[in-house]
Amino acid sequence: MNTKIKRIAISTGGGDAPGLNAVIRAATIAAINRGWEVFGIRDGYNGLFLPHDYPEGGLMPLTRHAVRGITHLGGTIIGTTNKGNPLKYPTKRKDGTMYEKDRSDEIMRAFKKHKIDALIAVGGDGSLSIAKVFSDKGMRVVGVPKTIDNDLSKTVITFGFDTAVSFATGCIDRLHSTAEAHQRVMVVEVMGRYAGWIALECGVSGTADVILIPEIPYDMNKVAKKINDRTKSGAKFSIVVVAEGAKPIGGSTSVIGKELGRAERIGGIGERVAKEIQKLTGKESRCVVLGHLLRGGSPTTFDRLISLRFGAAAVRALDEGKSGVMVALDPPTVRYVPLEEATKRLKNVPLNSDVVLTARDLGTSFGD
Numbered sequence: 001m002n003t004k005i006k007r008i009a010i011s012t013g014g015g016d017a018p019g020l021n022a023v024i025r026a027a028t029i030a031a032i033n034r035g036w037e038v039f040g041i042r043d044g045y046n047g048l049f050l051p052h053d054y055p056e057g058g059l060m061p062l063t064r065h066a067v068r069g070i071t072h073l074g075g076t077i078i079g080t081t082n083k084g085n086p087l088k089y090p091t092k093r094k095d096g097t098m099y100e101k102d103r104s105d106e107i108m109r110a111f112k113k114h115k116i117d118a119l120i121a122v123g124g125d126g127s128l129s130i131a132k133v134f135s136d137k138g139m140r141v142v143g144v145p146k147t148i149d150n151d152l153s154k155t156v157i158t159f160g161f162d163t164a165v166s167f168a169t170g171c172i173d174r175l176h177s178t179a180e181a182h183q184r185v186m187v188v189e190v191m192g193r194y195a196g197w198i199a200l201e202c203g204v205s206g207t208a209d210v211i212l213i214p215e216i217p218y219d220m221n222k223v224a225k226k227i228n229d230r231t232k233s234g235a236k237f238s239i240v241v242v243a244e245g246a247k248p249i250g251g252s253t254s255v256i257g258k259e260l261g262r263a264e265r266i267g268g269i270g271e272r273v274a275k276e277i278q279k280l281t282g283k284e285s286r287c288v289v290l291g292h293l294l295r296g297g298s299p300t301t302f303d304r305l306i307s308l309r310f311g312a313a314a315v316r317a318l319d320e321g322k323s324g325v326m327v328a329l330d331p332p333t334v335r336y337v338p339l340e341e342a343t344k345r346l347k348n349v350p351l352n353s354d355v356v357l358t359a360r361d362l363g364t365s366f367g368d
């Protein structure tokens with residue numbers, strides 16, 4: 001046992017994903033069983049450096065009791081945020097203009113003040129890049145890969161993805177009946193940022209006719225041809241799945257807004273695609289944006305299990321003296337990869353992936 005660790009903190013950052021609470025439970029129990037004290041940092045890192053009104057402080061004691069009965073719950077009991085990145089905290093100058101300030105040293109001082117020996121950072125590329133800075137500054141850190149987008153390198157899968165894809169597939173199943181009944185084109189926009197994993201996997205599983213993903217820029221005429229061909233062959237409805245980050249050939253990602261201290265917000269492409277399909281095919285087209293519904297609900301069995309495995313593995317890593325690493329799924333096992341490698345670049349859908357080839361073999365159009 002690593003005798004130097006007495007107190008650890010857990011932080012959940014970025015967009016919530018089903019499985020966060022399962023990670024918290026597993027890490028907490030595994031740590032308590034080693035005699036460590038465990039605290040949850042409220043709302044990403046906010047609990048350590050921003051004013052708050054939590055009566056017991058910005059660090060929530062994670063006791064055995066506190067983590068009872070949470071494995072199946074969506075969200076995170078310690079809160080999260082994707083605003084106010086502490087490395088780029090939106091700050092006002094005297095003249096009223098804003099700039100992004102690095103407040104990481106304040107957090108390092110807070111770790112010291114609260115005698116936190118190690119941090120388990122649960123997050124996507126943004127939160128894990130922040131955690132890497134703390135690791136570089138001397139904090140003992142182990143990361144856990146979370147995101148419904150599944151866009152983190154060096155792990156076969158992130159937790160939250162399976163739940164999001166399963167839910168989206170169920171929605172596509174439901175949309176089939178109304179599409180068929182009304183002879184419409186139903187366009188389903190799903191999250192995923194700059195990666196098409198969710199759209200691809202729910203699109204293939206839900207037998208969509210067209211799947212548009214950021215990795216394969218589309219030509220709207222090709223999309224319209226696929227729909228017209230279906231109409232001619234007697235299939236009077238179509239299902240089109242669009243990743244929020246999809247873009248036309250020569251075009252760019254549809255961005256809703258950009259604020260200081262947070263990633264740009266993506267969306268709106270589904271509505272645009274539906275309008276263009278209606279114009280080009282004459283068929284009534286409707287858009288459904290699944291949005292944040294994909295992040296809610298109870299984690300699937302798969303997500304629960306990898307979340308519990310990741311949480312326990314993060315504690316084992318700390319106990320073995322590891323730091324600056326992320327736990328990663330490398331079936332059949334969980335291994336540790338340097339945080340630096342995991343956050344260097346996003347994991348996109350490979351164009352020759354078996355799932356892409358499967359879709360093409362089944363006649364699904366990517367609009368290319």
Ligand code: F6P
Pocket residue numbers: 015082124147148149191192193244265266295
């Ligand atoms: O990264 C998870 C995610 O849900 C993305 O798929 C999406 O683009 C983004 O977060 C939305 O963030 P917000 O909750 O700020 O709208």
